[in-house]
Amino acid sequence: MFTAADHAHMTQALRLAERGLYTTTPNPRVGCVIVKDEQVVGEGWHERAGLAHAEVNALQQAGESARGATVYVTLEPCSHHGRTPPCVDALIAAGVARVVFAMPDPNLKVNGLKALEAQGIKVESGLMAAQARELNIGFVSRMERGRPWVRCKMAASLDGGTALSNGVSQWITSEPARLDVQRWRARSCAILTGVGTLLADDPQMTVRAFEIGRQPLRVIVDSHLRTPPAAKMLQGGALIVCATLDEAQASALSEKGAEILVLPNPQGKVDLDALMRELATRGINELHVEGGSQLNGVLLELGLIDELLLYMAPVLLGGETRGMFDAPVLTEMAQRSALNIRELTHIGQDIRIRARFNESAG
Numbered sequence: 001m002f003t004a005a006d007h008a009h010m011t012q013a014l015r016l017a018e019r020g021l022y023t024t025t026p027n028p029r030v031g032c033v034i035v036k037d038e039q040v041v042g043e044g045w046h047e048r049a050g051l052a053h054a055e056v057n058a059l060q061q062a063g064e065s066a067r068g069a070t071v072y073v074t075l076e077p078c079s080h081h082g083r084t085p086p087c088v089d090a091l092i093a094a095g096v097a098r099v100v101f102a103m104p105d106p107n108l109k110v111n112g113l114k115a116l117e118a119q120g121i122k123v124e125s126g127l128m129a130a131q132a133r134e135l136n137i138g139f140v141s142r143m144e145r146g147r148p149w150v151r152c153k154m155a156a157s158l159d160g161g162t163a164l165s166n167g168v169s170q171w172i173t174s175e176p177a178r179l180d181v182q183r184w185r186a187r188s189c190a191i192l193t194g195v196g197t198l199l200a201d202d203p204q205m206t207v208r209a210f211e212i213g214r215q216p217l218r219v220i221v222d223s224h225l226r227t228p229p230a231a232k233m234l235q236g237g238a239l240i241v242c243a244t245l246d247e248a249q250a251s252a253l254s255e256k257g258a259e260i261l262v263l264p265n266p267q268g269k270v271d272l273d274a275l276m277r278e279l280a281t282r283g284i285n286e287l288h289v290e291g292g293s294q295l296n297g298v299l300l301e302l303g304l305i306d307e308l309l310l311y312m313a314p315v316l317l318g319g320e321t322r323g324m325f326d327a328p329v330l331t332e333m334a335q336r337s338a339l340n341i342r343e344l345t346h347i348g349q350d351i352r353i354r355a356r357f358n359e360s361a362g
Contacts, residue, residue: 007127012072023048026285034059034070043057074132076104092115092116149287150287160324161323162292173311176348193220221295222241225250311351
């Protein structure tokens with residue numbers, strides 16, 4: 001049975017983990033608090049892949065006070081060598097008496113629990129597990145399902161329009177909403193769009209509002225390799241995924257820093273299922289989608305969208321407008337896609353709706 005103090009210390013560990021929200025990819029976000037004689041003696045979080053893990057940072061702060069202490073960590077301590085040594089070795093060497101972790105690490109290489117118990121350290125898990133899982137939902141998805149957590153962002157009017165009939169879509173939502181989108185981009189490992197959006201808007205698809213020390217990988221779904229070499233998305237590099245390869249065009253795009261990946265499906269389009277698996281092998285935890293209705297529709301039909309991030313503006317576009325999804329027409333109500341609304345938030349004058357298709361996945 002966990003005490004109120006246990007909950008308080010794990011809450012602080014989760015707050016520390018959030019400090020790595022934008023920077024730890026492809027690693028999980030992890031926080032750690034060390035307590036001795038009811039006093040916090042060490043705190044730490046994982047800041048960036050390749051740097052020390054949360055437990056090591058907290059142990060360094062605690063020093064000799066770690067001996068006989070309780071360690072609260074948001075994820076099971078690792079027991080394998082990666083870019084850094086195993087955290088369980090550091091905990092054992094420090095002489096801690098008890099380790100409480102929120103959730104098991106979905107990476108089966110970890111298995112820190114057995115290593116700690118073998119040294120006589122009391123280990124408990126499950127404290128605030130749901131919160132810890134939510135913080136690392138993309139990492140969990142990649143480990144357990146072999147694909148990223150896919151978050152699809154859309155901006156629409158109250159009557160469901162995402163653009164005028166002539167394609168003009170800038171700007172439906174307000175500046176505060178667009179700034180909020182920058183934060184969701186920043187926490188993502190990659191940003192995905194389709195060639196239709198690229199040709200219509202020539203977007204950058206970068207994080208520009210604040211500095212996070214990296215840019216998410218930019219991915220373009222372009223079945224027939226129509227991306228212009230002068231496209232802004234290629235500045236700084238991008239991954240272009242096509243179904244048919246034009247050698248001359250591919251060479252021109254490669255010269256601009258693009259990587260070309262050929263992943264055809266039997267219909268002559270990009271195999272999006274295969275793309276998700278490929279992105280997982282590249283360490284992509286959270287995939288942020290900003291595409292048009294055609295790409296959104298295919299992702300929806302294939303069941304590849306986990307979460308919607310919908311910004312609704314208090315405007316009406318009226319008439320013939322472009323919708324959110326270009327998907328097959330339904331003939332029965334039983335075919336509709338059920339959503340679970342997780343959050344309704346005012347962002348300036350707009351409303352942000354965060355909803356999920358498949359709660360069991362997250």
